[in-house]
Amino acid sequence: MKHLLGIAGMSRESLDELLVLTDSFAEINARAIPKVPALRGKTVATLFFEDSTRTRLSFETAAKRLSADTLSFSVSSSSVKKGESLRDTALTLEAMRIDAVVVRHGSSGAPWQLARWLDCSVLNAGDGWHEHPTQALLDAFTLRQRFGSLDGLRVAIVGDIKHSRVARSNVWAFTALGAEVVLVAPRTLLPPSLEGWPVQMSEDLDAVLPTVDVVYLLRMQLERQNEALVPTLREYTARFGLTVDRAARLADRAVVLHPGPMNRGVEIAPEVADLERCLVLDQVANGVSVRMAVLFKLLAGADGSTASEELDRAGNG
Amino acid sequence: MAGAPEHPPRNPTPPDRGLFSARTRVMEAGDVARALRRMAHEIAERNHGLEGVVLVGLVTGGVLLAEQLALVLSEFEPSPPPVGRLDVSFYRDDISLRRVLPHAVTEIPGDLTDRVVVLVDDVLFTGRTVRAALDALNDHGRPRAVQLAVLVDRGHRELPIRPDYVGKNLPTRRDEDVKVGLDGVEILRQFSANDAADPGSSESGAS
Numbered sequence: 001m002k003h004l005l006g007i008a009g010m011s012r013e014s015l016d017e018l019l020v021l022t023d024s025f026a027e028i029n030a031r032a033i034p035k036v037p038a039l040r041g042k043t044v045a046t047l048f049f050e051d052s053t054r055t056r057l058s059f060e061t062a063a064k065r066l067s068a069d070t071l072s073f074s075v076s077s078s079s080v081k082k083g084e085s086l087r088d089t090a091l092t093l094e095a096m097r098i099d100a101v102v103v104r105h106g107s108s109g110a111p112w113q114l115a116r117w118l119d120c121s122v123l124n125a126g127d128g129w130h131e132h133p134t135q136a137l138l139d140a141f142t143l144r145q146r147f148g149s150l151d152g153l154r155v156a157i158v159g160d161i162k163h164s165r166v167a168r169s170n171v172w173a174f175t176a177l178g179a180e181v182v183l184v185a186p187r188t189l190l191p192p193s194l195e196g197w198p199v200q201m202s203e204d205l206d207a208v209l210p211t212v213d214v215v216y217l218l219r220m221q222l223e224r225q226n227e228a229l230v231p232t233l234r235e236y237t238a239r240f241g242l243t244v245d246r247a248a249r250l251a252d253r254a255v256v257l258h259p260g261p262m263n264r265g266v267e268i269a270p271e272v273a274d275l276e277r278c279l280v281l282d283q284v285a286n287g288v289s290v291r292m293a294v295l296f297k298l299l300a301g302a303d304g305s306t307a308s309e310e311l312d313r314a315g316n317g
Numbered sequence: 318m319a320g321a322p323e324h325p326p327r328n329p330t331p332p333d334r335g336l337f338s339a340r341t342r343v344m345e346a347g348d349v350a351r352a353l354r355r356m357a358h359e360i361a362e363r364n365h366g367l368e369g370v371v372l373v374g375l376v377t378g379g380v381l382l383a384e385q386l387a388l389v390l391s392e393f394e395p396s397p398p399p400v401g402r403l404d405v406s407f408y409r410d411d412i413s414l415r416r417v418l419p420h421a422v423t424e425i426p427g428d429l430t431d432r433v434v435v436l437v438d439d440v441l442f443t444g445r446t447v448r449a450a451l452d453a454l455n456d457h458g459r460p461r462a463v464q465l466a467v468l469v470d471r472g473h474r475e476l477p478i479r480p481d482y483v484g485k486n487l488p489t490r491r492d493e494d495v496k497v498g499l500d501g502v503e504i505l506r507q508f509s510a511n512d513a514a515d516p517g518s519s520e521s522g523a524s
Binding site for chain 2: 021023024026027028031032033035036037038041066296300301
């Protein structure tokens with residue numbers, strides 16, 4: 001595994017392997033000194049063409065806790081403003097002997113294109129409406145932590161599915177790990193076709209709520225309001241927001257996830273966001289652990305034999 | 318183990334993809350149990366009891382042995398020591414040379430500051446795992462002392478590390494394997510059919 005470009009196409013085994021690996025990093029993050037020398041001497045660059053402070057900080061924290069050096073390429077104050085192409089920007093970074101580049105881009109497929117040009121590892125931190133794989137991994141890890149396994153869980157993903165890379169990555173991750181996914185949204189916020197998606201869909205949140213173990217709320221992207229996809233935000237909240245009344249009808253063990261940042265009062269009521277069953281802060285904490293696991297998996301060691309094989313051969317050196 | 322019979326003859330198993338493997342049993346289950354019992358007594362003796370002692374098994378081979386040592390200690394000491402386990406993957410010095418993945422999640426019982434940590438492993442070989450373990454312990458506090466208990470010391474050290482408690486000193490060849498379990502210890506050696514024949518008969522003449 002050299003790059004992490006998306007969840008689609010990843011096998012259950014490789015997802016499971018990453019989640020098991022994440023356990024080790026969650027333990028490190030719980031220590032008084034949450035840092036290990038695993039990636040000493042490696043350099044990780046973050047290249048964000050869209051603003052996302054929390055994802056960038058999460059990746060940088062993860063890299064630093066593995067003792068890697070980080071540098072962040074700020075697009076707004078750099079040569080990109082002067083007209084440099086994506087390819088030249090990336091080659092410039094690579095010429096500085098970067099081991100991995102974490103990229104967020106507004107265009108779907110940009111990380112995939114970078115991976116073709118560069119020798120270093122490429123991590124997709126969100127591309128267009130396409131994928132956001134580490135978000136899906138941290139969500140899956142959070143659910144695994146809560147329920148032990150995703151097998152048989154029923155997950156409702158609610159909101160702007162159409163424009164959401166989080167929804168796409170999560171559909172693939174959750175279903176690959178054995179969960180059942182139902183998408184809940186007004187028709188205008190669904191992609192034109194759901195062909196090939198292993199999901200159910202519904203426009204009736206109230207009917208779906210009592211049947212699910214997980215409500216995954218997507219951020220209502222306020223900046224898309226001028227597209228008139230929903231009549232008003234109040235109307236959206238009335239039909240698809242997780243209000244206090246609706247939260248009361250959830251099953252006892254059901255949990256609420258949100259990728260952040262939350263619009264309190266739009267897709268989630270302020271009181272609901274503070275409930276014990278709302279795992280938003282767990283998601284943030286697990287985000288660092290998952291990104292440590294991914295960076296470690298991509299950057300530690302050469303490809304080929306695993307340590308276990310070698311250790312067995314060496315009589316446990 | 319004075320008076321123990323000489324090693325039984327090495328019995329080559331049928332060839333597998335041209336490789337023979339010879340296994341020699343050097344300790345039986347009873348030998349392992351007796352060695353652990355002696356080591357447990359030595360740990361208690363050296364530390365004047367178990368005040369402040371923590372056993373930490375190295376993943377994976379040392380974990381079971383640490384638990385076994387604690388079990389034996391509980392038979393004659395009033396308070397058995399806490400047992401932890403340590404995965405040193407993230408501290409290895411060969412991490413950039415090959416793929417290293419942790420086998421289990423580290424579990425250290427509390428802060429180790431001012432405790433006596435007895436690291437437990439099955440086989441002591443190059444010493445690099447123990448070096449990594451010493452580094453890893455740093456992140457869990459500052460122990461008063463760190464001691465090392467191994468069931469088998471097979472030699473070939475690459476670092477200045479020596480064990481405090483040894484089940485058995487076992488001279489080996491570098492290319493042999495040592496398999497350790499509570500049911501016994503075996504030396505494994507693989508060789509190809511060519512090894513036994515005339516060394517000139519292989520394609521090594523091309524150099």
